[in-house]
Every structure is written in structure tokens, then in C-alpha cells.
Amino acid sequence: MRPRSNPGKRLFILSLDGVPCSFLKEGIAAGRFPNLGRLGEPVEIASTFPPVSSVAWATFSTGVNPGRHGVFGFLELDRATGAETIPTAANLCSPTLWKMLNAQGKRTIVMNVPLTYPPQELDGIMISCFLCPDLARGVTPRSLLPRLRRLDYRIEPDPSLAATDRGAYLGEILATLRAERRVLFDLLPEPWDLFMAHVMMTDRMNHFFWQDGLDPKSEFHEAFLRFYREVDELVGEVDRLLPADVEVFLLSDHGFSSVKAEVDLNALLAQEGYLCYGDGGAGLADIARSSRAYSLIPGRVYLGRSGGNPGSHGTDAQERPTREDIRVLLSRLENGGGKRLLERVVLREEAYSGDCSSLAPDLVLLGSPGYDLKAKTSPGPVMAAPALRSGMHTYGDAFALRRGGTLRPGGTILDATPTVFRLMGLPIPQHLEGTSLLPSRSRR
Ligand SMILES: [Zn+2]
Known part of the structure; x- marks a missing residue:
């Protein structure tokens, strides 16, 4: 965990896809998330239009609105041909956070953040998101691949299981979380200035098991709670391993509610x-x-x-x-x-x-x-x-949290990008549109 370059602080970001602020606050108050509760106080932020992961994380990872980065959903229709297309990082029209940080001499490790497929060549490491069809095509540098294979890294559970065998699907969600945790802690000793690890499985859990989480009589209720206990333990381990001079920032991209x-x-x-x-x-x-x-x-x-x-x-x-x-x-x-x-x-x-x-x-x-x-x-x-999914995204009720610090509530995920530069003590690129979530000494 050597600092790669100076000046500025190192920053670790743990993004928890689709974890609502209200859910965290209730869990902290009830003692279910002791590690999160120790880390800091979550504040509510809002998502993007529409509130889906590809758009929200494209917004975070460029610091500009979809009108400038060019991604408006998971699926597009080519108006010329009528063909369905799936936007990827290749469609982004604005520079990424990782490249902006590289330009300031900062080495970056990025794991699993939506809209990071195809992976960019970085000063650092990039492991692509669930859009990646094959791990071999989703990693830079490619020399990392044997290490990921040895650690049995997984990107995404088989989605067809959600309809055919919920118990098996839940087991795969848990196995995918654990695989990410293994790789995260294996990479942590590498040199970096920004390390961002994204947990996608919270979104999958919330879509397919939200109602089970609310219903103590459900056969999957305990498993839902166990999954979130492991997410909280992951937060605790990050907190223990990273020295106090490393900034730790957590956030989600949208909230969740039950589907009627x-x-x-x-x-x-x-x-x-x-x-x-x-x-x-x-x-x-x-x-x-x-x-x-x-x-x-x-x-x-x-x-x-x-x-x-x-x-x-x-x-x-x-x-x-x-x-x-x-x-x-x-x-x-x-x-x-x-x-x-x-x-x-x-x-x-x-x-x-x-x-x-x-x-x-x-x-x-x-x-x-x-x-x-x-x-x-x-x-x-x-x-x-509702058919398969008992949980749906909401525009409000995403969260942001800074270890040992305060953040202003009421922002959006667009404001998280300048927050990254402020936390790292770096100048904020002029073209970013948001306003830092840190209590302000300057305008941003
Ligand atoms: Zn989702």
C-alpha cells in the first residue's frame, strides 16, 4: 500500500450498487451494520435520469451529465437500422476519472465499476464490469489474468438462475461477492493513489430478494441478512487495513423500493x-x-x-x-x-x-x-x-459516506466526482459539472 506519488492523499472508494441511504441508516440504528456505523454517517444523494447503473456510473466516472457523456440507458435502439445496441465505455464522449487522475500523475486501480468495458489502458489496473462477456477481454494489464483466475474471480452470476432456481442464484450472488473480496484484498498491497472497488451484487440481491429481506417468514430472509452482514464485514476489513491518512469514501448510485x-x-x-x-x-x-x-x-x-x-x-x-x-x-x-x-x-x-x-x-x-x-x-x-423482481430502483435515496468526516446531504451522484478530487487534495478539472459534497471552504 505504498503511495505512488505525491502530493495529495490516497483515496479508497467502495461503491455499493443500489444500496439505499434509508436502508443503511435503519440497519446502522438497529445494530446490523456495526462497521458501516463506525465508519461514518451516510447522507442522501440522488441518482441520474434515468436512475440506472450504467447512466449513474457513467456520470460519476466522467463528472458530466448524460447529455455530455452520451450514455442514457443499458439498451439503445439504433434509429438508422432498428438494431438493439448496448452502450459500453466505448460510447463515452467525455474523459474518464481514471484518465483524469492519470493525467495528474495518480495511479488508479478500478474494479468492476459499471461502464468500464472494454477496459482502458491505464497507469494502474482495470477489471471490467458485468458488461464484459469474458474475463480474458476485461482486464488491463492482461498479465493480471492468471492471478484473477487463481483467485477464482467472478464477474456476474448466471442470470437465468434467477428464474429457475432462486436458492442457487442467491448462492452465486454470495460467491461472486466473496470472489470480489478475495481479489480486492489481494490487490490492496499494490501501489495506487485511487482504488475503487464496486460491489454489483447488492443491486442483484435487491432486485430479486428485496421482499425476502423485508419478510422474516421468507425462506431467503436469513440469507439476505447474511449477505449484507458480509458487505458490512468487507467495509470493516477495509477500515482496519487502510491507515488513517487514506481517505475512504462510500457511495451508491440509486435507491431501491418494493415493486407493487x-x-x-x-x-x-x-x-x-x-x-x-x-x-x-x-x-x-x-x-x-x-x-x-x-x-x-x-x-x-x-x-x-x-x-x-x-x-x-x-x-x-x-x-x-x-x-x-x-x-x-x-x-x-x-x-x-x-x-x-x-x-x-x-x-x-x-x-x-x-x-x-x-x-x-x-x-x-x-x-x-x-x-x-x-x-x-x-x-x-x-x-x-411483478414478475421476477421484487425490488426496483428509485431516483432518490442513494447515499454517500466519508470515513470519519461529514458530507453535505442533498447532492447528486454528479457531485461525487469533484468530491474525489477534493478528497485527494487535487485541483478539480474545470469541465466537471458537480459541486463537491465536502463542507465548503471554497465554492466547490
Ligand atoms: Zn439494478
């Missing part, structure tokens, strides 16, 4: 005549060019689809609905009992700014707590009971 119902926006848009499919299918690629709107998960609504120029909304503008019509339709959505299904309908220009915002959705919707926004491409009802 799934709301399929494409079913609604089809029902209202905005969306139709071509002959022979109902997949994304089959959306008819005459369609006036469609949705991609979660809660992204795009107008039109024809033409090859993203954001141009095609060639028949006069036939397309105004965005206002759709906004009003969506804002009035209710569950049948008078309860609004959407908490917010955000216009593109309210959510994003920058050169890449022409790729942005026209509207971003946040479901009311419990209403999980889907965008299916097969016929079905607008509202349905």
Missing part, C-alpha cells in the same frame, strides 16, 4: 395508437416506421423513429404527436384507485445539456414508489403484477 406493479409504457403507447409493429414480430426491430413514439427501459420515451438521424424524429414531423400530448397522457396515468403511477415526467432539456443530448430520450419518467416502468415489445396489459 409493473407498468408497460409500450403497451400504453400501443393502446393509444402511438406505437405499432410491422408484420411478423413485436421486437424492438419490428417497431413500424410509422410509429409516433416508443419507450425503452426504464421510463425513456422517444418520439418517432424514421429517418437515420438520431434526435431528428424522422421525416413526417407534421404527423407526429406533440411531445406535450404524450406528456399529458403520461402525467394522468393512474392505477385505477386514483393513485398517480408517475412521480415525475422530465423533459429532455430539463434533464440534459451538451453535445450528445440529441441522442437523449424526449421524455424521462420516474415511476411513483412501487410502480416499475417497463418497455416490453410483446402484447400485454399496461399494468401487471
